[in-house]
Amino acid sequence: MNFVKISRTQRFAGAIENFFSKNRRHLGLVHLGMFGVFIVLIFVPPFLPAPLEHSRVFDNFQLFANSLLWGAWFPLVLLSVVVTGRSWCGLFCPMGAASEWASGRGLGRRVPGWLKSPAAPIVSFVFVTIWAQTLGARDHAQSAAILFGCVMLAAFVCGLVFGRKKRVWCRHACPIGLLLGVYARLGAVDFKPKRFVAGGDRWTEATACPTMIDLKRKSESRHCIECFRCVSPNAKGGLEVQLRRPGAELETIRHHNGNLAEVLFLFISAGVALGGFLWLVLGSYQDFRLWLATEAIKRGWLWVGSPGPSWLMAVFSEEREVFRWVDFLTITGYMAGWIMICTLVLSFTTGVAAWLVRRAGGTGTFHQCFVALGYQVAPVSLVSLVLGLGNGAFINLALLGLSPAFITTVKLLLFVSGAGWSLHLGNRILASFGVRGSSRVGPLLCGAAGSVFLASAWYPALFG
């Protein structure tokens, strides 16, 4: 008799499969519950009195909701992808579920080319993140309600118009869908076809998968929202859950449909996170604002001094925070500047690394080397996002009474771990291109230069 040894990891993956395939039918209730929680957290606070100066998180619902949204939900969802992939999307997210629900009852139109473009989720992410900053969504309940309300409405309308029982929004337009997708490639959970068909991943509407993955050809995890619909433990076909070492997919990204748009997104998202944090703390932002205001006045553009509409920027006269057009233009321009700087610097370091790989006799074209090596930024870029856009988590740690020195140490450890992981990832990617021994030093130094650049840009956040 043949005994097949099953490892503990496989047994654990099997238990996950069994649990979720048995309980999949209850996911609708989970989504409904989460929908209720989000409605309460987003739409109740604007109708409550604003917190007083001495109010604390646990005695004011506005502060409590804000702390849950920006200090717990956002950073935890970001960090969770490294462990469980896009489990948030498939198991909990009320927005994706609402979009799919609408898609089952809507017009069922074909997904247009512009929406399928790789640029769509990048534009959506950049637009919504900058809008969140100009609205002051992290500080004002009304602004958060406008932002989340509009995004929810857009998800619902997208579902109503496009696709039939699909999540077109989640695959192509959600502002954090691509973000979670790229970092899910680092994650420890993967759904693999039991009968894999080679030839590359494909987009198809003729599939049971809500994010339009051609299941038999699936080799990448970025679009998988872990809905467990394709998993049936006793069937010979379909997909099975596999647990892997975090980062394993990116180490061999050549075989997992790596692409330039995603790499550019990694660079851009690091810039967005930096810009979104640094405009609040750097003097150069104030200098830029002053310069812009002076130039505008010189030219007689006095409208820059008047407040804009409250759906576009923070206009809270009672709280003495009124953004004027000059603030809107400065925040947008400053963040766009950081996006450009990050994209240029990281493209340069990656480009030189790719050139060195080719010189060292690495297998693959310059484009393939550039794309693969671009992914080494992923860990450090993820940490950037947690430090910048997930800064609320550190505010929560301070509210829990942890000392500033301890919080700085946590930030520093996070950054150093991200940079170390990026370096390790770079080394493994170089191995996949057949670059050996001392020939790896040059490309690795280029990768390290990218991390050093990000570290120096993050200096005010880490030590400020």
Ligand code: SF4
């Ligand atoms: S892609 Fe966006 S809307 Fe869709 S499930 Fe994920 S977070 Fe929710």
Ligand code: SF4
């Ligand atoms: S691959 Fe399977 S688990 Fe992943 S989104 Fe598609 S149907 Fe759901």
